[in-house]
Amino acid sequence: xxxxxxxxxxxxxxxxxxxxxxFAGPLETLSHVRGPSGDRLFSITVAGPxxxxxxxxxxxxxxxxxxxxxxxSLAQFDVLVVPGASYLVTKELCTPDFPVIQIIQNFSxxxxxxxxxxxxxxxxVCSGAFFLAxxxxxxxxxxxxxYTILPELAELCAKYGQTEIIRKRFVDAGxxxxxxxxxxxxxxxxxxxxxxxxxxxxxxxxxxxxxSDVLDYQWRRSEGLF
Numbered sequence: 001x002x003x004x005x006x007x008x009x010x011x012x013x014x015x016x017x018x019x020x021x022x023f024a025g026p027l028e029t030l031s032h033v034r035g036p037s038g039d040r041l042f043s044i045t046v047a048g049p050x051x052x053x054x055x056x057x058x059x060x061x062x063x064x065x066x067x068x069x070x071x072x073s074l075a076q077f078d079v080l081v082v083p084g085a086s087y088l089v090t091k092e093l094c095t096p097d098f099p100v101i102q103i104i105q106n107f108s109x110x111x112x113x114x115x116x117x118x119x120x121x122x123x124x125v126c127s128g129a130f131f132l133a134x135x136x137x138x139x140x141x142x143x144x145x146x147y148t149i150l151p152e153l154a155e156l157c158a159k160y161g162q163t164e165i166i167r168k169r170f171v172d173a174g175x176x177x178x179x180x181x182x183x184x185x186x187x188x189x190x191x192x193x194x195x196x197x198x199x200x201x202x203x204x205x206x207x208x209x210x211x212s213d214v215l216d217y218q219w220r221r222s223e224g225l226f
Contacts, residue, residue: 007043022083025191084127125191136160146187170194172226
């Protein structure tokens with residue numbers, strides 16, 4: 001009998017007017033990651049502010065749990081995925097009382113536990129990097145976002161400390177003091193590349209390459225910075 005593998009618990013945040021592919025790209029990618037016995041290696045939970053969330057494209061998505069539930073159970077998650085939206089929407093939401101920013105702040109400061117099966121990881125897609133930047137996470141590190149708003153991200157990050165802003169498909173900012181890895185991605189479809197890098201980090205390169213093959217997506221791994 002094969003030994004069962006403990007799924008990597010993943011929470012994907014959702015909010016009104018988020019970009020569909022920012023959200024669906026990582027979800028689709030992680031859902032295709034399988035173990036030797038064919039079991040899914042990522043268990044995905046969608047957290048949102050209401051039962052139904054409308055993307056900027058007009059598609060309605062249903063959440064699994066409320067933001068309040070996500071906040072109270074953050075310690076159970078290994079990965080937190082933060083999609084973006086148009087810059088105008090993102091800029092309007094970048095306030096301290098926006099629940100997405102509060103969840104990021106709490107997740108990023110979870111204490112390190114040596115007994116954890118999976119190391120924790122925080123992934124932003126496209127302008128989702130602005131929500132991370134609003135917590136000061138990128139201070140002294142490096143980050144990316146959609147190439148059209150790199151200067152705006154640099155301006156926000158500068159409020160908290162020096163940050164290297166780079167145009168890449170994805171950027172590994174390294175580990176926080178608690179051992180959590182932070183990864184940001186470029187615009188929209190870069191979420192596929194960043195999510196495949198997450199798979200590489202947590203499950204190994206062959207697993208990520210297999211997921212890329214199943215997706216029939218040419219992973220632009222060489223265009224990342226890690």
